[in-house]
Amino acid sequence: MNSEYSNNPLTEVALALSMAFFSIMVLTIFALSQKSKIISSNKKISLSSISSDKTKQIKNRSIIFYFEDNFYNEKFKKWEFNKQRSDPNGYTVAVPSELSVKKLFEIRQALKELDIKITQQNKKWSDALNKNIEKKGLIK
Secondary structure (H helix, E strand, O other): OOOOOOOOHHHHHHHHHHHHHHHHHHHHHHHHHHHHHHHHHHOOOOOOOOOOOOOOOOOOOEEEEEEOOEEEOOOOOEOOOOOOOOOOOOEEEEEOOOOOHHHHHHHHHHOOOOOEEEEEOOHHHHHHHHHHHHHOOOOO
16 A cells, blocks of 8 residues: 555644544543433432431411402401511412412512412402402402
8 A cells, every 4th residue: 555645744644633633532522421421310319208308397377368459367357467476487378360460569579578478369269258258348
């Protein structure tokens, strides 16, 4: 295999450079494939029933209903957050589904000192509020 380029020094340099780039490419591919294996092993989830992590404490929150621009407790009595003592477990505020986002932010701002979670009232809650609050003559 004798050709006119076999003794050319530039051919030898080009061959050496191509082998170096090929070696770097192989090492890079190897390194990246090992990195993805390490990352995927860190993402595994333990499914054991006994966990060393802290268990999340379930709070038994007091429920507050927002109805006709007022707050009511679970006994359908008007609830004024300014006069209430803060519940250490926090509050769940149930709001009607047709309430605007703007009004939600106003409620959240008004109750910012309290630990609240907001949820949507279901039909059963809405019916009970309509029935009990109208019956007591609180809305006209």
